[in-house]
Amino acid sequence: MAAPVLAPAEPAVATAPGSGPGGLRRRLSGRRTRFGLLNATPVVVYLLVLFIYPIFSTLLLSVEGEDGGFTLHWYADALQGTNLDILLATLRISAETSLLSLVIGFLLAYWITRLRPLWAGLVMLVVVVPHFISALVRTYGWIILLGDHGLVNEALVGLHVPGAPFQLLYNEIGVVIGTTSVMLPYTVLLLYAVMRGVDRGLIAAAASLGAGRLVTFRRVYLPLVAPGLVNASVLCFILCLGYYVTPALMGGPKQTMVAALIEEQVMKNNQWNGASAHGVILLLLTFAGLLLLQLFKKAGEARRNRGAA
Amino acid sequence: MKDVRIDRRLFLRGVSAVAAGAAVSSLAACGTGTSRSADSSGTAGSSKTIVVRNSGGAYGDANQKALYEPFSKETGIEVKVININYAQMLAQIEQGRPQFDLIDNSMIDFVKFAKAGATEQLDYDRLKNAKNTGIPQNLLATHAIGKNYWGSVMAYRTDAFGGRKPGSWADFWDTGALSGNRALQHVDADIPELEFALLADGVPLDKLYPLDLDRAFRVLDQVKGSIKKYWDTGALPGVLLGRREVDASSVWHGRLDDLIKQGQPLAYQFQGARRQSNGWAVPKGTNNLDAAYQLIDFSLRPEVQAHFAEVYPMAPVVPAAYEKLSEEVSANLLGSPKNLATGFDADVEWWVANDDEVTKRWQEWARV
Numbered sequence: 001m002a003a004p005v006l007a008p009a010e011p012a013v014a015t016a017p018g019s020g021p022g023g024l025r026r027r028l029s030g031r032r033t034r035f036g037l038l039n040a041t042p043v044v045v046y047l048l049v050l051f052i053y054p055i056f057s058t059l060l061l062s063v064e065g066e067d068g069g070f071t072l073h074w075y076a077d078a079l080q081g082t083n084l085d086i087l088l089a090t091l092r093i094s095a096e097t098s099l100l101s102l103v104i105g106f107l108l109a110y111w112i113t114r115l116r117p118l119w120a121g122l123v124m125l126v127v128v129v130p131h132f133i134s135a136l137v138r139t140y141g142w143i144i145l146l147g148d149h150g151l152v153n154e155a156l157v158g159l160h161v162p163g164a165p166f167q168l169l170y171n172e173i174g175v176v177i178g179t180t181s182v183m184l185p186y187t188v189l190l191l192y193a194v195m196r197g198v199d200r201g202l203i204a205a206a207a208s209l210g211a212g213r214l215v216t217f218r219r220v221y222l223p224l225v226a227p228g229l230v231n232a233s234v235l236c237f238i239l240c241l242g243y244y245v246t247p248a249l250m251g252g253p254k255q256t257m258v259a260a261l262i263e264e265q266v267m268k269n270n271q272w273n274g275a276s277a278h279g280v281i282l283l284l285l286t287f288a289g290l291l292l293l294q295l296f297k298k299a300g301e302a303r304r305n306r307g308a309a
Numbered sequence: 310m311k312d313v314r315i316d317r318r319l320f321l322r323g324v325s326a327v328a329a330g331a332a333v334s335s336l337a338a339c340g341t342g343t344s345r346s347a348d349s350s351g352t353a354g355s356s357k358t359i360v361v362r363n364s365g366g367a368y369g370d371a372n373q374k375a376l377y378e379p380f381s382k383e384t385g386i387e388v389k390v391i392n393i394n395y396a397q398m399l400a401q402i403e404q405g406r407p408q409f410d411l412i413d414n415s416m417i418d419f420v421k422f423a424k425a426g427a428t429e430q431l432d433y434d435r436l437k438n439a440k441n442t443g444i445p446q447n448l449l450a451t452h453a454i455g456k457n458y459w460g461s462v463m464a465y466r467t468d469a470f471g472g473r474k475p476g477s478w479a480d481f482w483d484t485g486a487l488s489g490n491r492a493l494q495h496v497d498a499d500i501p502e503l504e505f506a507l508l509a510d511g512v513p514l515d516k517l518y519p520l521d522l523d524r525a526f527r528v529l530d531q532v533k534g535s536i537k538k539y540w541d542t543g544a545l546p547g548v549l550l551g552r553r554e555v556d557a558s559s560v561w562h563g564r565l566d567d568l569i570k571q572g573q574p575l576a577y578q579f580q581g582a583r584r585q586s587n588g589w590a591v592p593k594g595t596n597n598l599d600a601a602y603q604l605i606d607f608s609l610r611p612e613v614q615a616h617f618a619e620v621y622p623m624a625p626v627v628p629a630a631y632e633k634l635s636e637e638v639s640a641n642l643l644g645s646p647k648n649l650a651t652g653f654d655a656d657v658e659w660w661v662a663n664d665d666e667v668t669k670r671w672q673e674w675a676r677v
Contacts, residue, residue, distance in 0.1 A: 254676060
């Protein structure tokens with residue numbers, strides 16, 4: 001969902017620093033440029049029809065009153081009462097999920113970088129394969145694993161863990177377990193790529209200068225993989241915002257997320273305006289996430305520059 | 310996201326399959342359209358065809374086996390089937406050329422069809438198996454006629470509650486004496502189960518409608534804390550009960566039959582069952598009325614109704630059918646004389662009028 005949002009924005013940013021209107025005209029008159037623009041036409045038309053138009057019609061729907069005319073009623077409705085609770089729950093679950101999948105993904109990716117290539121491939125497969133199984137089968141799988149009489153709870157009861165069995169399904173814990181398992185491949189793949197790029201020589205150098213393992217990790221390794229961590233967590237968060245299937249399967253009514261609410265409004269209540277308003281809010285939240293990513297990157301660069309100076 | 314993508318893919322595959330199916334059947338329908346007109350001008354209808362809409366799946370298979378095939382054998386009229394949804398049917402009827410001659414659907418949808426003026430008024434003089442045969446009056450509507458009962462009942466684990474059986478919805482609600490988790494149906498699956506709350510609170514079976522919404526939601530509040538999951542697919546209650554996630558749940562009758570046969574300690578409780586019915590209606594714009602009435606009438610023969618019930622656990626609406634069924638089969642059918650008395654019919658008119666309001670309220674109630 002995030003990728004196509006970014007795609008059309010980038011060329012616009014790239015052409016913007018064309019020095020003034022005169023420079024722009026000169027650049028457009030070039031033969032190569034004209035040829036380039038001609039080549040771009042199909043893509044532009046494609047995006048206009050299938051991307052820009054639907055987004056604008058959604059925007060229009062979201063500010064259209066029931067008897068026509070302009071209104072912000074749908075936004076007001078989306079931002080109060082149970083609808084607001086759902087929005088907040090969505091943000092909370094997304095944050096919890098990205099945090100958890102960051103921690104687990106970090107450990108997993110780190111472990112994989114230390115494995116031999118063959119084993120690393122196998123572990124990757126284990127991480128990714130569950131996502132090719134149908135949602136229904138996975139639901140039953142989760143019930144067998146996490147239910148009151150599931151594998152996990154039976155084991156905990158067998159070990160006489162105090163408080164067992166725990167309720168791990170149909171509440172927020174269930175949802176976060178489910179969404180984390182779905183998000184894990186993204187974080188693991190992102191972090192793995194970054195970790196593979198870390199120069200082991202730097203670690204060795206830190207050790208040779210007398211840094212302990214903890215200091216090496218904190219002062220050398222963590223800053224090197226920090227961009228990956230930021231990317232992974234923001235990506236996770238944004239993907240989670242629009243999440244639908246897993247929360248519906250593994251949560252209760254209190255874990256309703258915005259996507260499920262939109263589905264409900266369209267399919268059950270035939271309420272397209274309200275659904276559009278929720279969609280636009282979701283889109284804005286996604287943009288906010290991307291903006292945050294940019295800010296983090298800028299801050300990181302600034303710090304590095306200062307460090308270099 | 311991965312989830313969503315896979316589902317979208319599955320969905321698209323489903324859509325394309327349905328579209329392909331619709332295309333094939335529309336071709337078939339075109340074919341029958343021409344052959345039909347040729348027939349009416351030519352010889353007697355030995356190669357006639359009727360196109361029936363049903364919801365497909367196991368229900369569609371059962372109809373094929375217990376109804377369409379015997380009908381074709383006897384009359385020589387071939388039965389073709391299409392599976393399209395409510396909105397598609399309505400659109401086709403409004404365009405004046407439906408691909409289907411007969412609709413098999415739930416009576417609640419037929420109320421909406423009749424309101425939209427999409428179905429023909431039924432001529433009961435042409436249905437001799439419907440007249441004075443004891444079919445309940447509420448299934449003999451002006452624009453639709455009932456065919457098979459289905460419904461929601463209580464189900465419980467026989468090894469829970471220390472051997473006690475929940476005998477009514479009041480017991481289901483009594484989470485003190487019969488402690489254990491419960492499950493009820495989600496509003497996404499069907500009309501919500503407000504009637505069960507009112508029955509639990511002591512409203513008699515025949516005084517349910519119009520539903521007292523405030524009272525129903527107040528009573529639902531009492532059981533809310535014990536409800537572990539609101540199930541949204543028909544298979545889920547069986548899984549929840551089978552895995553001991555809950556000890557009692559509402560369930561669409563018939564969905565546990567296989568599990569019970571496999572020896573799982575599960576049972577239905579028919580006391581306070583909410584019945585609905587599938588039925589027939591004739592779309593406006595069909596030029597195959599004779600065959601449509603023939604098939605409706607055929608489906609209401611006691612022996613045909615009984616045979617269907619043996620194939621699929623949906624109950625006959627014709628009382629005489631139960632005389633042809635064994636005690637054992639009959640006891641597990643919602644329309645048997647005994648079960649008819651302990652359950653009630655969902656008031657489809659009331660639900661169509663109030664569905665939107667109740668749905669919205671239910672959604673808000675569940676989330677708080």
